[in-house]
Amino acid sequence: MTQAIRSILIVGGGTAGWLAATYLQRTLCGDPAAPVSIRLVESPEVPTIGVGEATVPTLAATLHALGIPEPLLFARTEATLKNGVRFIGWRQGGDAASDRFDHPFDVPMMHEGYSSLVHWLNLTQRGLLRAPMGDCCSVQTALMEGLRSPKLMDSAGYLAPVPYGYHIDAGLLADLLRETAVARGVIHTPGTVSAVHTGPEGISGLILADGRPLQADLYVDCTGFAGLLIDRALGVPWLSYADHLLCDxxxxxxxxxxxxxxxxxxxxxxxxxxxxxxxxxxxxxxxxxxxxxxxxxxxxxxxxxxxxxxxxxxxxxxxxxxxxMRIGHRARVWEKNCLSLGLASGFIEPLESTGIYLIEHALMQFVDYLPGAGNNSRRQATYNRLIGDLYDELRDFIVMHYVLSQRRDTPFWREATDAARISPALADLLALWQEKVPQATDINRRMSLFSANNYFYILAGMHQLPLAGAAQGAHIAPDRSDAALRQVAAVRRAALMQSPTMADYARKQRGAAAHAPAGALRSAPAGA
The missing domain is CATH 3.30.70 (Alpha-Beta Plaits)
Structure with a gap:
């Protein structure tokens, strides 16, 4: 691109298309003196694809920034709240009673300068404790077990004592985003693209099935795995992760x-x-x-x-x-004047609910690297590298769930746990974590969704602990570690007493939505 953006054409609806429309309207349409026209073309003949309906905590901040009242989310999208993921049968193929661990969203509590996971490991590897890490270091695992909401009854919109994600009907979320975007000025054009024209700068225009021509400065491809613009028109290759992840x-x-x-x-x-x-x-x-x-x-x-x-x-x-499912990503998710999002951009097996997050992150980064007048090649190359790194990191995190398993009971598990699935970067981390507890500095990424704590929840759940324990443990008396974990237990008990059940909280939010002011979606101001 060689000029500032004044018009955007999004091709494809669903969560990716309508989240892009709402986000770009919110961030780029704040100056009436420099208007940006946003249009979304959506074919009624193409169904929306949604593999999962769970999210990570980033969506709460995104929806808050978009000015969508949280009670409305409960009323319109069947939403419930998510404290984390419970894994059953991953370690040895047992049932929920014998083979279970949790991956919550909260960070292990600190005590006297050490994370509670260090105190837990200190006692565990001295033979003084047998309880799982999640039950000793996390507040949210108590909420999971007690069927409790991560939010209190009086928590303000999008705020809570602990991070939380959503369980959500993705189709209904797309409907809510569409209503929001159209109310704020996004042009919705039902129609099927019959032809795509290209030129030196990328996409030069589209033709709809009824003959209408459409043009824009920026084109956003949200056409799913078909990749109508990024693939069929611009020919950007797909980088497959089939050698790492088997599920398709x-x-x-x-x-x-x-x-x-x-x-x-x-x-x-x-x-x-x-x-x-x-x-x-x-x-x-x-x-x-x-x-x-x-x-x-x-x-x-x-x-x-x-x-x-x-x-x-x-x-x-x-x-x-x-x-x-097509697991992998585009070699370049932003090519010339075309940005790909959602399945058109890439897809990671949905084990840790990263699908919507990848759309959120790509939009947030794109606004930071927004093209302007003149040469944009360096910012575009940097953006593509950062997004590619993120896909690789998420791939490795999912691969880790498989390769740490002790299961060898079926052909799938024998193949999925093969060391050949492990990338060099993940191999280095797993070798390091045989010697020490994971820390943020171990993960050499500029943008990371999952922290060292997230990795350790999986390592601990799979019984893959540092062989020599935590080096700090040699300098921590067991009674200090015991006191630390008793403090965590007290906080867990208090959280259970204060937190409503998930069912009660959802009912309250639906009731609050019934009293929301008319035009709440339309009245939210433009600009981030």
Missing amino acids: RAVACPVAHEDEAPALRPYTTATAEAAGWRWEIDLQSRRGTGYVYASAHCSDDEAVATLLRSHGSRTRLADPRLLR
Whole structure:
């Protein structure tokens, strides 16, 4: 691009398209003297793809910045809150009683200058403690077990004592974002793109099926794995992660809750299966379920049968839906005057709910690297490198879940745990963490979603601890570590007493939305 942006054309709707429309309107349309026109073209013939309905905590800050009242999110999107992920059967293939660990969002508490994970490791490797790390170092695992909301009844919108994500109906979220964007001036053009023209600067224009031509300074490709602009028109290659991650299919199916007034679970469940893993997510009126699997080790029919068996007597609310996944990313997610987002940009297996986060992060970084008049090649190259690094990091984090497993009971698990799946960067980290506790400085990334604590929750859950323990432990008396963990236990008890159930909190938020002022979405000011 050689000129400042005055018009943007987004191709494709869904969560990626409408989040882009709302975010770019919010950040780029704050000066009436320098207006930016934003249009979204959405084909009614293309269905929205949504593999998962869970998020990480970043979405709360994004929606807050977009000026969407949080009670409205509960009322319009079936939202519940998420404290983290519960993994079942990942270590040895056991059941929830024998083989379970949690990955919460909160950071282990500090005591006398040391993280509680150091105190836990000190006692564990002295043989003085057998309890899991999550039960000793995290407040949110207590909330998970007690079916408690991470927010208090009087917590302000998008604020809470601990970080939280959402369980959400992605289609309803797209509807809410569309309503918000259109109310604030984004032009919604239903139509199917029949032709894409290119030139020296990238995309030079589009033609709709009814003959209408459309042009813009910036084009945003949100057309899913099809990559209508970034792939078919501009030919940017795809970098596959198939050598690292085996799962390439998913089947999803919603089911009814067992009770009319269900006790909603404020966490995502990921249960290991013979050829992949199953998710369960509680929304207000239903439970989202699915099976992510490797087609080389499981047929579609077998996957559907496995998922349906897991439902037991619960009523299915729709037919199972098969989805093909393409794991990897574009070699360049921003090419000339075209930015790709969502599945058009890349996709990581949804084990840690990173799909919407990747859209959020790409938009946030794009605004920082926003092209202007003149040569933008250096900022574009830097942006592409940063996004590529992030994909690699997320890939390695997911790979770690597999390669640390002790399972070898099926062909899938024997292949998924093969050391050949490990990148050199991850191999170096795992070798280092055999000698020491993970720290932020170990992870050589400019932008990291998952901190050293997140890595350690997985390492501890898989019983992959530093062989010599924490070096600091030799200098910490056991009674000091015991006092530290007793302090954490007291905070956990207090949190359980103060926090409402997830079901009660969701009902309160729906009630609050009924009293929201009319035009709340339209009245939010432009500009970030």
